[in-house]
Amino acid sequence: MFLSFYIFLFSSLNIKHCVATDNISLGQSLSGNQTIVSKEGNFELGFFTLEFRISEDGQLVLLNSYKILVWSSNSTPSTSDSMVAVLLDTGNLVIRNGSSTTIWQSFDHPTDSIMPGELLGVNKITGEYQSVTSWKNLENSAPGPFALRMDPDGSNQFVLPWNDSEIYWTSGIWSGQYFPISPGTVESSLVNITFVNNEQRKYVMYTILDSSFICRITIDSSGLVGQWYWLNSTQKWQPFFIEPLARCDVYSLCGAFGICDQKCSNTCRCSYGFEPASMKEWEFNVWNSGCNLIVGSAEDCEEACLNNCSCNAYAYVSGCSIWTGDLWNLQQLYDGDRGVGTLHLRLAASDFPASSSSHKLVKDLTPSVIGGILVILCVLFGLIWVAQRRKRARMAKQVEGFLIHFTYSDLQRVTKNFSEKLGSGGCGSVFKGTLIDSREVAVKKLEGLRQGEKQFRTEVSTLAAIQHVNVVCLRGFCSEGSKRLLVYEYISGGSLESHLFQNNSTLLDRRMGYQTILGVARGLAYLHEKCRECIIHCDVKPDNILLDRDFCAKVVDFGMAKLIGRDFSRALTTMRGTIGYLAPEWISGLPITSKVDVYSYGMMLVELISGKRNATHSADWSKIFYPSWASTKVIEGDIFSLLDHRLNGSADIEELTKVCRVACWCIQDSETHRPTMGQVVQILEGVPEVIMPPVPKALQLLT
Incomplete structure (x- = not known):
């Protein structure tokens, strides 16, 4: 999408250059500080270091300073000499032939913004999604990890996923008039929302009834989606709504080892002992690169690699670099008397060739090693037997995620055989209990459940993920045949x-x-x-x-x-x-x-x-x-x-x-x-x- 997009470039080609207009034709190019402006002056298009032109086969192309193709519209080839690229007052850049037929348009390929009249949805035939994708940062327009798209599970709602995997916000299902969770658009008298779901496509489009009103929907580099409108009095974009309301709801906003802090002026900070992985990105308030461990010396760097089972190599050159994946494009570098550092590879003992003397030593030591192993195994079996006995005596025997898996006898003990009843409801009765570590809990005996063991555990895992200050936390569960119980944190203040x-x-x-x-x-x-x-x-x-x-x-x-x-x-x-x-x-x-x-x-x-x-x-x-x-x-x-x-x-x-x-x-x-x-x-x-x-x-x- 080319939205108020002002990018400069320069060119040395001796060809015709366009003047202040809303289009370029075959044989013209856009370079240097040249731009094209839509008729009403709402949108302007230019480039930083690229040349923009229509190729001989009628496609929009971008050439770098060496005149090498870096982008093409891949539109239907045409030999017409009357091809023209026009920037419309909607912000849509289109290619038209001599019969004014639109061959290609930027509205079919959104980037980080959606304009009125642009479709956002999915082509059911090709499976292609029209999605809005964030930039990496304010200076890098490469695709970032956040997107706004139609729900891939087929629901009639929009979602905000991180890396096309973790969904951290949904608009709610289309009701026939609006999306419930989305605050809507600027003003119902100015906006018309269309939702289409047919055999070919499913999409949403919004149009503005007053052409003098300019607005857009954008997803920024920190994963927030918002609707903005242009305020002539201040000559600035003003927000109408931004979702999610709490920045810390954005998944992986602060990256690995980063901490999201609503009270922090920069939102994100690193855990103790860590520093920003990319200070430049953090200066742009883009934190998803996360934090790296602060290592003070080459010895600390080696220790950090040895303590990480995934570490394959490390190097220390004015700082510690650790590799956890495969190593590619390795080169031997020389820099005069100044060392460029040494790459230390981590190898298994089996990777080293063994000498004949070492083979003899292995043969001599084999009986002693076998005997030692047998002694160790006996000790281990004894320890395992003792541990199992202690395990039976302990209350909680297994942790699934954040949940403790209790036995029914465990819960009988902590509730003193369900003697202190706190209340009852449609799904069962609640009893007070005390764990071994003196934490108080509320144990609910569920009644009338008919689903199987696997389904029950799946549902309990769903409830285990619920963590909110205004929702009672689930601590554990019990599932033994028809006995199903849930263990919650105990709230001492009583009910409302x-x-x-x-x-x-x-x-x-x-x-x-x-x-x-x-x-x-x-x-x-x-x-x-x-x-x-x-x-x-x-x-x-x-x-x-x-x-x-x-x-x-x-x-x-x-x-x-x-x-x-x-x-x-x-x-x-x-x-x-x-x-x-x-x-x-x-x-x-x-x-x-x-x-x-x-x-x-x-x-x-x-x-x-x-x-x-x-x-x-x-x-x-x-x-x-x-x-x-x-x-x-x-x-x-x-x-x-x-x-x-x-x-x-x-x-x-x-x-x-x-x-x-x-x-x-x-x-x-x-x-x-x-x-x-x-x-x-x-x-x-x-x-x-x-x-x-x-x-x-x-x-x-x-x-």
Whole structure:
């Protein structure tokens, strides 16, 4: 893509040069400080050290200073002498013949940016993807490790993969009007989004309805994708949205041995004892080259190689260089009296030729060696036997990833035969336990699971990868026949339900309440949008929100829908959740998405604001479903009447208004009218302003 692309070059060819125009024709070239400019002046094209021209067979070519071909458009050859390359006001560079037929266009070959009118998708016939790929850095336009492309698994969504392998961001599935997680485009009145999925192609294209408005979507060298628009008043590009919101969510952003630090001005820093592998790239805020070990001497360099089983060679010349792969293009170099260093190769003992005397020595030593080996083997077998006995006595016997594999008898011991019950839910009961190292855990006995051992372990491994400050961490599991248990970290502060509704409840003040609301939103957004697979909680309520000693909210009991099985049609027929928090989709039989959690979250917000249950057993129907009355008060602007009376009116009017409106948007009847949890987080963190929501029709019927 040639987007506001200003690249200079020089040439010594004695040929015609183009003037200030929007095209070049056969026989003309573009070199030196020459450029072509689109008719409206929006886009300009030039090159640094290359010559740009149309070849005799009608192809666009780039020649270096030696007139050697370095790039060709590979368009259909043509002998027409009226070939012309035109830079359009859309930013598209096209080749046209005498009949004005487009033979080639740059929009078919995007690089790091996508312009309005350009397709982003996949050709189903050829399998070719139109993807956006980052530059290596601001000065090197070679392809970097990050890309924006259609999901290769066939889903109707876009993904951000690292090195075409690890996906660290998804746009969400196309809903028919928008991508849920993407914030969208600049303004709906200016933008038209088209999604096409037919037998030949699947792609997305956005167009701008006002030709004076210029915008682009770009992926930068640090793996962030953003939409930018040109602001004439400042003559600069301004961001409209950038994803992912947290830079540290970008996979391998800081490379090997690099640490991503949101509070660090440069985002990335090296681990202790390491230094940037490429200081030049780090100066451009491109860190994926990672960090190298700081080695002070030739002896340290040798030691570093010996301690690395993958090291094949090392050299020390004003610094340590270590090779872990095959060695290619080796040369013997000479530089006068100054040494150029020695390359030290690592060889196996079998690689050295043996002398006759060494053969004799081997024969003499053979009986002694065999005897010594037998003694060592006996000792080893004894140690193994002792270790196995100790292993049986230990609680945890195997680690899978970050998980400890417990036996059922292990968990019986740590829970004192499941004597201290913490609570129970639809999937089983939870008991408190203490490990040998004195760490406290919560052990959940799962009930009603029907999948096999392999599938259960696969699902548990998926949950093990979930690491977030607002999500309870899974520590281990047990799977013995029909006995299936999960071991979580123990959260001492109790559930949000106990702080709101029980007799011995501890009232949350304004500050803690808002942080609790935001923490739950962040945890659910992580489960929906940041995990490799979308995890739907299906039972969001105060009972399933735990608070630690610092009142940090943690979502618990997530992922049980996945553990019940992957048969989605069966999951749809089995209603899950708690009365009072169920989204209308459960009752109407519509497909279930992450928006059911958004609905439950909205109901929970109403309870947190008011300190009242959303449903009671009163004969007064206006009290039986409290949110119906509460949403009306929000519309009327009487929000202080909703506030928990125990707070004595202590609330920030702007925060309270925002939370009340978010709650009403979350409990809308149609899932398309509800925000995603990612958008809720953005709102609560203060990004967009919340407009007044309508009163949900279903709640109006209940009142």
